[in-house]
Amino acid sequence: MRAYWPAFATALALAAGWSQAQTQKESAVPPYKDPKLAVEARVSDLLHRMTLGEKVAMLAGSGWMESQPIERLGIPAIKMADGPMGVRAWFGSSAVTNAAATPRIASTSFPAGIAMAATWDPDIIAQEGKVIAQEVKALGRDMILGPTVNIARQPLWGRNFEGYGEDPYLASRLVIGYIKGVQGEGVIASVKHFAANNQEFERHRIDEKIDERTLQEIYFPAFQAAVQEAGVWSVMSAYNKVNGLYCAENPYLLHDVLKKQWGFKGFVISDWGSTYSTAGTVNAGMDLEMPGGEPMKAWMAKPQTQADGNGAGWLTPDKVQAAIAAGEISTAAVDDNVSRMLRIMFTAGLFDKPHPGGGAVDIAEQKAVARTAAAESIVLLKNVGDLLPIAKSIHSLAVIGPNAAVARTGGGGSSLVRPNYSVTPLDGIRERAGNGMQVTYAQGVSIPGEDANKDSPAARAQLRQDAATAAAKADAAILVVGNAPSIESEGFDRKTLRLPDGQDELIQAVVMANKNTIVVINAGSPVAMDPWVDQVPAILTMWYGGQEGGHAIASVLFGDFTPSGKLPVTFPRKIEDTLAYGHYPGENLHTEYAEGIYVGYRHYDRANIEPLFPFGHGLSYTKFDYGDLKVTPDKLGPGRRVQVSMTVKNSGSRAGAEVVQLYLHQGKSSVDRPPQELKGFRRVMLNAGQSQAVTFTLDARAMSFYSVAKHAWVAEPSAFDVLVGASSRDIRLKGSFELTAR
Numbered sequence: 001m002r003a004y005w006p007a008f009a010t011a012l013a014l015a016a017g018w019s020q021a022q023t024q025k026e027s028a029v030p031p032y033k034d035p036k037l038a039v040e041a042r043v044s045d046l047l048h049r050m051t052l053g054e055k056v057a058m059l060a061g062s063g064w065m066e067s068q069p070i071e072r073l074g075i076p077a078i079k080m081a082d083g084p085m086g087v088r089a090w091f092g093s094s095a096v097t098n099a100a101a102t103p104r105i106a107s108t109s110f111p112a113g114i115a116m117a118a119t120w121d122p123d124i125i126a127q128e129g130k131v132i133a134q135e136v137k138a139l140g141r142d143m144i145l146g147p148t149v150n151i152a153r154q155p156l157w158g159r160n161f162e163g164y165g166e167d168p169y170l171a172s173r174l175v176i177g178y179i180k181g182v183q184g185e186g187v188i189a190s191v192k193h194f195a196a197n198n199q200e201f202e203r204h205r206i207d208e209k210i211d212e213r214t215l216q217e218i219y220f221p222a223f224q225a226a227v228q229e230a231g232v233w234s235v236m237s238a239y240n241k242v243n244g245l246y247c248a249e250n251p252y253l254l255h256d257v258l259k260k261q262w263g264f265k266g267f268v269i270s271d272w273g274s275t276y277s278t279a280g281t282v283n284a285g286m287d288l289e290m291p292g293g294e295p296m297k298a299w300m301a302k303p304q305t306q307a308d309g310n311g312a313g314w315l316t317p318d319k320v321q322a323a324i325a326a327g328e329i330s331t332a333a334v335d336d337n338v339s340r341m342l343r344i345m346f347t348a349g350l351f352d353k354p355h356p357g358g359g360a361v362d363i364a365e366q367k368a369v370a371r372t373a374a375a376e377s378i379v380l381l382k383n384v385g386d387l388l389p390i391a392k393s394i395h396s397l398a399v400i401g402p403n404a405a406v407a408r409t410g411g412g413g414s415s416l417v418r419p420n421y422s423v424t425p426l427d428g429i430r431e432r433a434g435n436g437m438q439v440t441y442a443q444g445v446s447i448p449g450e451d452a453n454k455d456s457p458a459a460r461a462q463l464r465q466d467a468a469t470a471a472a473k474a475d476a477a478i479l480v481v482g483n484a485p486s487i488e489s490e491g492f493d494r495k496t497l498r499l500p501d502g503q504d505e506l507i508q509a510v511v512m513a514n515k516n517t518i519v520v521i522n523a524g525s526p527v528a529m530d531p532w533v534d535q536v537p538a539i540l541t542m543w544y545g546g547q548e549g550g551h552a553i554a555s556v557l558f559g560d561f562t563p564s565g566k567l568p569v570t571f572p573r574k575i576e577d578t579l580a581y582g583h584y585p586g587e588n589l590h591t592e593y594a595e596g597i598y599v600g601y602r603h604y605d606r607a608n609i610e611p612l613f614p615f616g617h618g619l620s621y622t623k624f625d626y627g628d629l630k631v632t633p634d635k636l637g638p639g640r641r642v643q644v645s646m647t648v649k650n651s652g653s654r655a656g657a658e659v660v661q662l663y664l665h666q667g668k669s670s671v672d673r674p675p676q677e678l679k680g681f682r683r684v685m686l687n688a689g690q691s692q693a694v695t696f697t698l699d700a701r702a703m704s705f706y707s708v709a710k711h712a713w714v715a716e717p718s719a720f721d722v723l724v725g726a727s728s729r730d731i732r733l734k735g736s737f738e739l740t741a742r
């Protein structure tokens with residue numbers, strides 16, 4: 001027995017040691033929870049620990065704005081919030097969340113996307129992204145559903161105000177700033193809506209026929225830049241069909257272009273109610289169906305949701321499991337979807353640094369960005385006789401219009417932010433005018449439907465008369481006209497380019513009463529001005545300026561801020577001049593993008609149509625001289641770059657910023673090319689008398705078109721004209737270079 005004892009004791013001790021080690025091993029933090037481990041190692045470790053059921057569960061949301069958490073493994077939900085111009089509520093569909101009764105999310109309301117685009121300032125957009133992300137975190141969310149980068153194909157699109165305008169290059173440069181700003185804070189951005197969501201009319205059913213070159217040259221570049229240059233973590237697929245297939249089940253868009261050509265490593269999320277199949281959707285490369293769970297079921301049960309053409313509930317576990325069992329979906333495809341979500345969750349820090357919420361929003365820094373952006377976005381369209389800035393000799397102002405005493409901070413729909421406060425143009429003007437100036441107000445006309453008592457012809461005549469009387473008594477009249485969320489919104493298109501009923505007549509009556517009339521357009525897209533544009537000496541557009549719009553417009557009117565905004569969209573004279581006239585909104589749920597690449601100024605330039613105000617246009621209170629253009633080298637072989645330099649000088653008497661624009665024209669080409677295309681721009685802030693050298697680099701992509709034959713971007717040997725100017729129709733400097741075959 002004795003002899004046995006030591007051996008027995010040793011065996012016991014060994015066994016105890018073994019089991020201790022085992023316990024330690026089991027309680028040890030699994031590798032995927034180790035923040036120091038590489039993201040890909042964490043993804044693969046976690047994926048191996050998941051059951052198929054758990055993976056499948058992650059393919060659809062758990063609620064209106066949350067992905068499915070897996071508690072057993074500590075996988076959190078991705079908590080989303082709408083955007084892009086601030087953090088919007090996340091409780092339900094936009095109709096619900098925009099109603100006064102819902103709990104308020106009081107966050108900072110930034111200018112609409114179109115206004116941000118009018119700044120031509122990637123830096124302010126990056127700052128916007130950063131402070132929005134700070135609010136996302138402060139409110140306990142992880143992801144913002146934005147930015148919107150769909151191209152303004154035609155001016156009636158209800159959501160033009162959300163995007164960055166008509167030019168793919170401009171939109172591409174700006175989207176990078178927004179995404180880097182957001183993601184730099186560890187918040188997921190979701191660039192949307194991929195692809196070609198360019199009309200609200202029948203957005204759930206419309207099939208758009210768009211050729212490959214047009215997609216690549218016009219509708220894709222902002223998404224491509226988001227993926228390849230900004231490294232966006234999520235992409236939202238669009239509602240519409242492109243070339244016969246819904247975007248959420250379109251393998252060309254999601255698999256071939258996004259994931260294969262561009263190398264996208266993040267996850268694709270469906271737009272809310274845009275899925276129509278199980279296997280088709282998963283196999284096309286759509287990773288996460290939204291919304292999900294009970295909120296999705298309740299929403300889909302509403303007759304209106306169905307009637308609108310929404311589709312949802314296709315990636316529920318039962319349907320996905322059945323499709324796997326039937327061999328229609330592979331487990332590898334499911335692994336890919338889940339890996340993409342996990343990859344971004346690890347990268348964004350959702351496992352390691354969750355966002356519990358409870359932080360402060362609408363703080364000074366956020367307000368300051370909203371205000372600067374709003375001021376930079378204002379475009380001075382016309383200023384005959386230097387009526388602006390308001391001169392010292394003006395002692396009284398009549399502020400008139402349906403948008404003067406209301407803050408129209410944004411267009412309607414899912415992007416509309418409800419701020420703590422908002423400054424109306426009238427408030428901003430009164431505050432700035434101070435006691436030394438008399439400011440009167442007259443509504444002049446109301447937005448149709450907002451006040452039934454004011455819509456009759458007699459009521460309108462009276463309001464108009466009161467406004468004209470007020471204008472006649474003042475030294476100058478400021479008319480704030482434009483649209484409202486009831487006219488310009490997600491969910492429907494505008495019916496006309498015209499201002500809402502009664503506004504043209506009001507402007508005419510006011511300018512008759514006072515020749516010092518300044519018209520401020522408060523809208524998210526171009527409006528027709530032909531009935532009065534020649535009579536009114538000064539016109540500006542303030543877009544939808546967010547909560548600080550009223551301060552911003554006052555600072556421009558009084559000359560505290562020199563206007564520097566430039567149009568990111570062409571303002572046409574009439575709807576018949578627009579390219580999509582005749583091709584929009586399509587027939588029998590089909591629409592052909594027959595204009596091809598001739599979108600925006602490309603169309604007006606080719607068709608030789610004089611726009612009301614051209615793309616890139618925007619006046620200043622100071623003057624800028626352009627000079628010293630140098631293009632080097634003037635001859636180059638394939639793959640080489642061209643350096644363009646010039647000097648811009650502020651030759652006026654006040655500080656201001658100029659946006660120098662560079663357009664390129666290819667002399668000879670095997671395919672049709674637009675007369676000019678934007679390939680560079682720089683916003684330069686200059687004191688009076690100051691000048692600055694500006695340089696641009698033109699690479700192969702800048703010279704290229706998309707070749708359908710080669711499925712690639714091709715720079716053909718040719719002479720190129722370099723056109724540098726203050727707008728697409730105000731070219732001040734011309735140079736050239738030659739791209740040779742070798």
Ligand code: BGC
Binds near residue numbers: 082
């Ligand atoms: C919009 C998206 C939005 C989503 C969630 C959809 O109707 O098209 O832009 O992010 O709703 O609110």
